[in-house]
Amino acid sequence: MSGSTVLPDTAPADTASPRRAALLGGGGRAALGLLLPVILAGAWEIAVASGLATGRLLPPPSRIGAALWSLAASGELWMHVEATLIRVGLGFAFGAGAGILIGTLTATLPALRWLVDPSLQALRAVPSLAWVPLFILWFGILETPKVALIAVGVFFPVYVGVAGAIASVDRKLIEVGRIFRLSKLALARRILLPAVLPATLTALRTGLGLGFLFVVAAELMGASEGLGYLLVDGQQFSKPDQILAAIICFAIVGKLADTALVALTTPLVRWQDTARETL
Amino acid sequence: MLNLQSLSKTYADGTRALAGIDLAVPNAEIVALIGGSGCGKTTLLRLIAGLDRPSAGSIALDGEPITGPHPGVGLVFQESRLLPWLDVAGNVGFGIGDLPRRERAERVAHALERVGLAEHAGRWPRELSGGQQQRVSIARAFVANPRVLLLDEPFSALDAFTRKDLHRHLLALWEEVRPTVLIVTHDVAEAVALADRAIVMRPKPGRLDESIALDLRRPRDPAAPTSEAATRKILGALDRSLRPREASRAPELAGGSSF
Numbered sequence: 107m108s109g110s111t112v113l114p115d116t117a118p119a120d121t122a123s124p125r126r127a128a129l130l131g132g133g134g135r136a137a138l139g140l141l142l143p144v145i146l147a148g149a150w151e152i153a154v155a156s157g158l159a160t161g162r163l164l165p166p167p168s169r170i171g172a173a174l175w176s177l178a179a180s181g182e183l184w185m186h187v188e189a190t191l192i193r194v195g196l197g198f199a200f201g202a203g204a205g206i207l208i209g210t211l212t213a214t215l216p217a218l219r220w221l222v223d224p225s226l227q228a229l230r231a232v233p234s235l236a237w238v239p240l241f242i243l244w245f246g247i248l249e250t251p252k253v254a255l256i257a258v259g260v261f262f263p264v265y266v267g268v269a270g271a272i273a274s275v276d277r278k279l280i281e282v283g284r285i286f287r288l289s290k291l292a293l294a295r296r297i298l299l300p301a302v303l304p305a306t307l308t309a310l311r312t313g314l315g316l317g318f319l320f321v322v323a324a325e326l327m328g329a330s331e332g333l334g335y336l337l338v339d340g341q342q343f344s345k346p347d348q349i350l351a352a353i354i355c356f357a358i359v360g361k362l363a364d365t366a367l368v369a370l371t372t373p374l375v376r377w378q379d380t381a382r383e384t385l
Numbered sequence: 386m387l388n389l390q391s392l393s394k395t396y397a398d399g400t401r402a403l404a405g406i407d408l409a410v411p412n413a414e415i416v417a418l419i420g421g422s423g424c425g426k427t428t429l430l431r432l433i434a435g436l437d438r439p440s441a442g443s444i445a446l447d448g449e450p451i452t453g454p455h456p457g458v459g460l461v462f463q464e465s466r467l468l469p470w471l472d473v474a475g476n477v478g479f480g481i482g483d484l485p486r487r488e489r490a491e492r493v494a495h496a497l498e499r500v501g502l503a504e505h506a507g508r509w510p511r512e513l514s515g516g517q518q519q520r521v522s523i524a525r526a527f528v529a530n531p532r533v534l535l536l537d538e539p540f541s542a543l544d545a546f547t548r549k550d551l552h553r554h555l556l557a558l559w560e561e562v563r564p565t566v567l568i569v570t571h572d573v574a575e576a577v578a579l580a581d582r583a584i585v586m587r588p589k590p591g592r593l594d595e596s597i598a599l600d601l602r603r604p605r606d607p608a609a610p611t612s613e614a615a616t617r618k619i620l621g622a623l624d625r626s627l628r629p630r631e632a633s634r635a636p637e638l639a640g641g642s643s644f
Binding site for chain 2: 375378
């Protein structure tokens with residue numbers, strides 16, 4: 107999971123000059139981005155193959171590829187990916203659902219906001235991993251504490267994002283609704299909802315990124331399956347190729363999940379003029 | 386007839402935005418409200434639109450009191466305030482959502498035709514120029530067939546050419562629907578180009594000061610001697626409104642005025 111996926115959509119507009127843009131059209135730019143990792147991987151492969159380095163702690167790409175291949179061929183990999191995805195999916199569903207619900211309520215009901223928000227902000231200041239021992243005491247060591255940890259991690263960015271989005275809806279647009287005598291419900295559906303949608307989707311993306319962050323933590327604390335388990339297993343049995351293979355899987359799965367979320371939600375915010383697609 | 390009776394607005398912080406406004410506007414008249422900032426022009430429109438409640442006094446449209454947003458009253462804001470998630474046609478039809486789909490589509494198409502944006506129906510607001518956005522906003526107000534149309538400095542952010550063009554579109558729509566129009570402006574030329582009557586306002590607290598009838602034929606030529614005379618009259622009234630009230634008071638207007 108790369109760090110950039112948890113950042114909101116703030117990519118600067120493309121400032122490249124027309125001539126440079128022509129030189130480096132879409133495909134060219136993607137190729138340029140691949141250049142550095144490919145050169146580094148190739149150099150390392152050659153260094154190990156020629157005996158300049160042993161590659162014992164940092165295996166060359168071919169060995170990582172072989173490890174990935176054998177995991178995939180045995181079917182073991184899919185079991186681990188499935189376990190991880192189920193945990194992230196459940197945690198994300200609970201965390202995001204609660205975040206949207208509570209964020210909407212506190213943003214629209216001032217009394218509830220004054221009552222609840224200070225406590226939630228205080229809880230938000232607690233590093234989520236600090237809950238791990240407590241969750242294990244409460245929920246045992248099986249799936250529940252893992253899903254709970256992921257849900258907590260997802261909840262806060264979604265809660266803050268949704269509440270902030272609702273609070274910052276342009277009053278001027280609400281007045282347009284009032285001029286046309288929209289009912290409260292129609293105002294919510296025709297103005298509030300579309301107005302908060304972009305920021306909500308950004309919050310969900312952030313939440314999903316954190317979900318993958320916390321699934322690693324959850325699986326590191328004890329699991330018999332999942333990509334995180336592959337990491338621990340690789341460490342205990344000194345298999346750096348397996349660790350790197352699991353890391354690559356995390357990157358791919360995380361990126362695919364993020365891409366799927368964006369693809370599912372882009373039609374809803376088609377009207378926006380942002381750099382969404384380029385992220 | 387739009388009737389305002391001793392209309393006053395004092396904000397919670399004690400600011401007296403408007404004090405004792407009396408005004409009667411016959412149907413289909415175009416009234417321009419002119420004055421510097423802080424003389425309560427926008428507040429006056431917001432009260433008539435029902436977005437704010439008056440502290441005292443009353444508003445009535447053909448005898449029916451107005452106490453909130455009213456189906457017969459439309460408002461065009463200073464900024465176009467288009468909804469960015471709706472295309473141009475969606476924005477124009479926003480206020481007539483309860484009409485049958487077919488009739489709505491017809492009225493939207495017609496209004497877009499009138500403001501010269503028929504071929505832009507499927508565009509997003511962000512793809513339009515400022516003048517085009519304001520035309521959409523005017524079409525959105527007209528499509529609901531208002532009996533009273535309020536315009537709050539709708540053209541102030543536009544260049545002179547665009548403004549003239551929009552005057553033309555506005556008058557074309559007005560000819561068709563013939564609503565009573567109250568337009569707030571700080572541009573004397575705009576008042577002369579559009580209005581049957583110009584009312585100069587004076588600040589602290591906001592009041593109506595002088596009313597100048599503009600009996601000019603349409604279409605109007607800004608260079609015609611009659612337009613120049615009207616411009617001079619409004620400028621004179623504006624000038625008087627800037628001086629202390631007692632000293633500037635024309636004798637025939639002394640002792641409270643009613644428009």
